[in-house]
Amino acid sequence: MTMRVVNHSVLGNLPERNRVTIYFNNKPFQAYEGDTIASAMMAVGVKTLRYHEESGNGRGIYCNIGHCFECRVQVGERKVVRACLTPVSEGMEIYSLSVFKKGSESNC
Numbered sequence: 823m824t825m826r827v828v829n830h831s832v833l834g835n836l837p838e839r840n841r842v843t844i845y846f847n848n849k850p851f852q853a854y855e856g857d858t859i860a861s862a863m864m865a866v867g868v869k870t871l872r873y874h875e876e877s878g879n880g881r882g883i884y885c886n887i888g889h890c891f892e893c894r895v896q897v898g899e900r901k902v903v904r905a906c907l908t909p910v911s912e913g914m915e916i917y918s919l920s921v922f923k924k925g926s927e928s929n930c
Contacts, residue, residue: 826865842912859905859916860886860893871895871905872919894919 829835839854844862853862860883863871870880871893884892886906893905896917905916 825867842910842914844910844912844914844916846916847918848915853910855910857910859895859897859903859908859910859914861906862910863905870918 827836839856842853842855843850844853844859845851846863846868851862851866851868853865857865860871863869864883869882871882872895873879874881881892883906884890886893888904888907891904894902895905895908896902896919897908898915902919
């Protein structure tokens with residue numbers, strides 16, 4: 823199931839884009855060039871990107887413009903980014919902060 827918009831009521835049919843494979847918590851997902859991590863995850867139905875440090879509640883997209891930091895994820899071995907601002911790339915490894923690795927540095 824996809825939540826991706828392919829026919830927009832104002833813009834019409836959206837152009838085809840190249841597919842890329844990304845990995846979220848080691849699980850492969852298809853995304854498109856130009857997607858952000860957040861939009862790619864939402865398009866495949868993944869809404870929880872991390873878990874709150876104290877309560878353990880799921881967190882995901884809130885503002886979607888980079889102000890709130892709710893969508894923080896880890897990319898690769900060490901970089902923490904906001905999913906709503908970070909474009910996907912082929913083979914990108916993305917991790918929920920619930921599986922954040924020790925020694926990682928923040929780049930938010």
